[in-house]
Every structure is written in C-alpha cells, then in structure tokens.
C-alpha cells in the first residue's frame with residue numbers, strides 16, 4: 001500500500017478504509033489519533049482471516065471416510081455425536097479419540113490454533129500414557145467397588161498409589 | 174463458616190479503589206484445571222467426584238494458597254447462601270444450581286479476592302478478583318496459586334493441547350481474563366456498539382453484567398478473551414493491558430468530556446434525577462437500582478455530585494440484590510416485600526452518607 005498522510009493532519013496514516021456510500025467510493029486514511037476520534041481501531045497481530053479459512057478448509061477436506069459421529073472414546077465411552085449434543089468432553093483421552101474433527105472445531109474457536117502455546121506444568125514427569133493408565137485403573141477400581149469385590153479393590157488401590165505416588169483416598173470410599 | 178458476616182460489607186473487589194477504578198470496576202483472572210487420571214466432572218462416577226472433591230479440598234487448605242482460606246460445602250448450604258455467593262461473584266450460577274447429588278464446594282480466601290470452585294464444569298476453577306485495573310497483579314497471584322496447586326495435584330495436560338478442559342473452548346491455557354467496565358457515556362452516546370465490534374475483531378466477548386447484549390443494566394460490561402489455545406497467558410494479558418482496556422478507557426473519557434462540553438444539562442439531569450429517586454422512592458426493583466446507581470456513580474467520578482462515596486454506592490449495589498437483602502433483613506421476603514425493603518435500605522444508607 002502506498003504511503004498516506006492522515007486526512008486530517010500531517011501524521012502518517014495507520015488506519016485505512018474504503019467504504020461505498022451511495023455508489024461512491026470513499027477512502028479514509030487516518031492517523032492513530034484521528035482514527036480514535038472517529039471510532040475504534042485496535043491494532044493487534046491476530047491471524048488474518050484468510051489464513052484461518054485456509055486452515056479450516058484444509059482440515060475439513062481431509063478424508064472423513066468414517067463419519068466423526070461414530071468415533072468413541074475408549075476411556076470414558078463418550079461418542080462424538082454425544083459430544084456434539086452437549087459440547088462437553090468426557091475425559092482427557094477424548095481429545096485424542098476425537099482429534100481429527102476436534103482440530104477443526106478448535107481452529108474455528110481459537111483463531112486457527114490447534115496447538116498449545118503457554119504455561120507447561122513444572123511437574124511434567126506425569127506423562128500422558130501415565131495419566132491414561134491411572135484413569136483406566138481408577139475405572140476398574142470403581143467397578144470393583146460397585147461389584148463389592150473388595151479384595152480386588154484393595155489391590156487396585158495399592159497399585160494406583162504406587163503409580164501416582166500419592167496415597168489414594170481409601171477413607172473416601 | 175458464617176456467611177451472614179459477609180452481607181454487611183462489600184468484598185475486596187468492590188472497594189471502589191485500585192487504578193482507573195472510575196471506569197474499570199474490577200479485574201478477574203480465572204484458570205480451569207482438571208486432575209489427571211479422572212474423567213471430567215460431567216462423566217465421572219459419583220464416587221470419583223467425591224474423591225476429587227476430598228483430595229482437592231485437602232490440598233487447597235493445606236497449601237495455604239491465600240490468607241484466611243475457608244471452605245464452603247455447597248451441598249450442605251441453604252439455597253439462599255449459595256445465591257449470596259453468586260451475588261458476590263465467588264461461585265457461578267451453574268455451581269449454585271447444580272443438583273444436590275453432585276458433591277461440590279468452594280474455597281474462599283484473602284478478603285474474597287481468591288476463590289476456587291471444585292467440581293464445577295472442571296474439577297478446579299481458580300479465580301482471582303481485584304478492584305480496579307489490576308490484571309497484572311491478579312495474574313501473578315493466580316499463577317502463584319497454580320504453581321502451589323501443581324506441586325500437590327497432577328493436572329491433566331497434553332503436549333499438543335495444553336491443559337485439558339471439559340469444554341474445548343477453554344483448552345490450552347485454561348485462562349479467562351476479564352474486566353468489568355462501567356461505560357455509561359459510551360452507552361448514552363450510542364458508541365458502545367463500536368466497542369463491541371472492535372472487541373469482536375479481537376476475538377473478545379463483550380457481555381452485559383446484568384441483562385443481555387446492549388441492554389446491559391447499570392452500564393456494566395464484562396470484556397473477556399475467548400481464545401485460550403495457541404496464545405500464551407502473557408500475550409492474552411498484554412492485549413488487555415496495553416490495547417483493549419486503555420483504549421476503551423480513553424473512548425469512555427472522550428465521550429464523558431464531550432457530554433460535559435456539548436450537553437452538560439442532559440448529563441446533570443440524568444445524575445440528579447437518579448439521586449432524587451434513590452433518596453425518595455418507596456418501592457424499588459433490582460434492575461432499577463442498578464441503573465440509578467450507574468448514573469450517580471457517573472456523577473461522583475466526574476465530580477458533579479459529591480454527597481456520596483463510591484464505597485457506599487458499591488455496597489448498595491451488592492446489598493440491594495435479593496439474597497443480600499434478605500440476609501440483611503433476617504427473613505425470607507417475597508418480591509413485593511423486597512421492593513419495599515430495598516427502597517428503605519437505600520434511603521437509610523444514603524441518609525447517613
């Protein structure tokens with residue numbers, strides 16, 4: 001874009017717009033101050049909309065041979081169709097189970113992003129596999145208690161305690 | 174814990190102090206966290222929910238995350254007490270109204286500036302609330318709390334997606350940064366829609382604190398980030414600190430100055446009529462109070478009305494809400510009785526001011 005001076009003063013224009021009013025093209029070039037006076041301009045480096053769209057289309061066109069609605073999370077049993085109804089996921093593993101359709105959704109709601117950028121827990125020793133193993137065992141524990149198999153429950157509780165490095169709250173059960 | 178003691182004063186965040194508190198009423202930062210190895214609240218077995226609750230409560234209280242931390246068991250609370258916590262912004266409406274079978278609670282500390290909801294939509298929802306424009310301070314505080322919690326509890330986290338949350342709209346940083354702004358002049362001049370459009374371009378949500386959309390009652394608007402994935406906490410915070418909040422403050426101030434220059438009688442008429450009604454009405458609805466207080470507040474911050482303090486206005490703002498009012502009166506009141514009690518309370522308080 002060619003360099004413009006502000007329409008109202010000598011400062012360089014940082015706000016440019018073209019409007020069509022009654023079939024006539026009206027260009028506006030304003031400095032920060034005068035743009036502010038006219039209305040609002042926020043300048044922040046957000047991803048341009050066409051980049052968002054490209055990402056969106058790219059992900060959407062990937063093969064969807066089996067429809068996403070049939071996807072099921074092995075860990076909590078939630079189906080993608082159920083997720084779409086309630087817009088709540090059932091467990092951390094749902095993020096992997098539904099990764100493909102979810103990435104499309106995430107890109108749409110998070111300015112095109114599908115990856116975390118920010119704080120990472122310092123205790124990163126707790127890997128994802130580890131987290132899943134714990135969840136599986138806690139599920140078995142819950143089933144054992146429901147079935148009143150207290151021997152198995154006690155065993156599982158010990159194992160969970162060893163893995164998680166914390167005493168499992170036996171008194172709560 | 175005696176929730177009744179809460180009713181006669183406004184929490185820390187409503188003190189009416191802090192930087193730019195004439196326009197920025199309060200700053201809030203919230204983090205969503207889930208314990209690793211458990212399903213999210215909505216899909217956990219009740220036994221697991223109870224376990225999450227008990228572990229979290231123990232670690233929160235032992236961690237000395239904030240001064241004078243107290244625990245409120247929401248299952249054992251009267252509905253009125255839960256409503257009181259909602260009015261004080263310490264728990265969400267959803268957390269107050271969930272069924273009795275859902276074990277849930279909240280820890281509150283440091284003059285109500287810190288609250289941690291357990292078993293809301295996520296296992297933990299940590300919040301720091303400050304009066305005025307104190308987002309930086311609020312973030313530092315919540316980050317310290319998060320670090321301490323992290324030493325004690327393992328959070329569900331993935332390399333790709335960050336902190337994992339029940340709703341994908343919170344995944345990543347799990348952070349929600351928001352400011353509550355009082356924008357009566359922009360509302361009066363109709364320029365509030367420009368703020369909304371500009372905010373939308375930045376992927377920010379603008380909501381009326383009370384009421385919907387542009388009909389925000391009391392001219393209070395909450396502006397918050399919507400993107401939590403792919404942008405760091407500091408980036409999100411910096412948008413608010415260096416761009417959004419200073420600009421909106423500048424526009425509101427411009428609009429206020431324009432009113433003084435161009436239509437001072439219109440401005441003063443609104444302020445003084447509101448003052449007259451507050452001092453004389455015999456029946457008063459909540460939404461009416463909020464609108465009238467908004468006008469008087471504008472008058473006080475612009476130096477056009479000097480017989481009441483911001484502190485008194487903030488206290489009235491809170492005490493005239495249904496649960497607070499009934500707690501103060503010490504009895505259940507039906508809506509008609511509340512309108513009368515509300516008007517009386519206001520006249521009394523303003524008479525002392």
Ligand SMILES: [Zn+2]
Nearest residue numbers: 006009031034
């Ligand atoms: Zn200019």
Ligand SMILES: [Zn+2]
Nearest residue numbers: 073076091094
């Ligand atoms: Zn799942």
